[in-house]
Amino acid sequence: MRNRFLFFFFFFVCGITMVNAQQFNLFDAEGKRHGKWQKKYPNSDQLRYEGTFDHGKEIGEFKFYKPSSGKSPTAIKVFSKNTDTVNVKYFTEKGKVISEGNMIGKERVGVWTYYHNGSTKIMMTEEYSLGKLHGEQKTYFENGQLTEKTTYQEGKKEGKRFMYSDKGTVIKEFTYENDQLHGITKYYDAQGKVKIEGNYKRDRKDGIWKYYENGKLKEQKRFPVSKRGS
Template sequence: MLNVFFVNAQTEFNKLDANGKKDGVWKGVYESKRPRYEGTFSHGKETGIFKFFDDTKKGDVIATRDFTANDGSSYTIFYDQNKNIVSEGKEIGKDREGEWKYYHKASKILMTSETYKKGKLHGLRTVYYPNNQVAEEMTYVNGLKEGNYKKIGQNGTIQEQSVFKNNEYEGDAVFYDSDGVVASKGKFVKGKKAGMWQFYTKGKLTKEVNMSDPKSAYKANSKPKNE
């Protein structure tokens, strides 16, 4: 009787329906034979919540995928081994979609907020310091940086204001020192500094360099001089 029960129990998962599609509870394993995932299929379609485990004796849950929306999407949450949420967001298939959130280590404090479209960054990406203050803001289009970029120091001072096009610096850019005072400014063309750039020390203009002809350096209030 015990042997019969054991055989029946073994066949209660990893079944296929008449069309050869996964149906009912399925359990996957690592090469080590430890559990890798567990979830329920309905005629080939994931339903409910799937759990994914790490390859250790303890078998901590490292991710869950919630398919209860029943629209082909899942809400996915990744965990560290102390059950803290690392990141979370929506997936359609294997592609991220919409807002994804990432958290500072072992914390509920938001570290990064990103927006995806068909698996690619698309929209505003914001990075935060542990005190919830904004550290960076950048917009993406189809996975590429596009538009204004801003970087802010922990003391709240602006560190960089620039513009991107097709994932490269393009146009005016200003870089600041740790006190929020201009350190350098100029233009970029296709990711490279071009034209006249100005360099400052403690807010005072000290040098101008034609980045299109880097051998020519101009000290402030002086005539051009070849270096």
């Protein structure tokens, strides 16, 4: 009787195991992935990813792992059934969010947010359009104060770029055109007074540059500097 019981118990356990195994990595009638899927790294029990397919299309939450990450995902992507936009989060191996934003295919779109190491405090935000920086890029000190603001158009710096002290005072001001310094540039002291000002033309200093001390003009230089004897 005992042996018979053990036989049925073993058969029951094996049956459950087979049913559970059959819940993953299935295909529909057209050969498309359908239902819950799990993939592991070659010659390893470490998961590579896990998620759900709906007739070949990713749907809902997918978790991705690195070989050394154990049970903690290093990326989570959330797919929608009705749109191509995917919400993405990247994590440290300790589970802290590194960055998050949206993607279409392999290209970033919209606002992406990055965090200081091991913290929930924002380190930087960027705006993307079809994989290229487009809009404002802002960087922050850990105290939340803005440290830098740059404007981009289709992946290139365009317009003003400001740099700030940890107290919020502008310390540098640049002007860009087509990713090159082009236009007025200013440097400020801790009180917000101009120390140096001048123009760039296609990444080169151009014209009269002025240098101040305690708010008073001390020196002027003309650029480009002419060579003697030329």
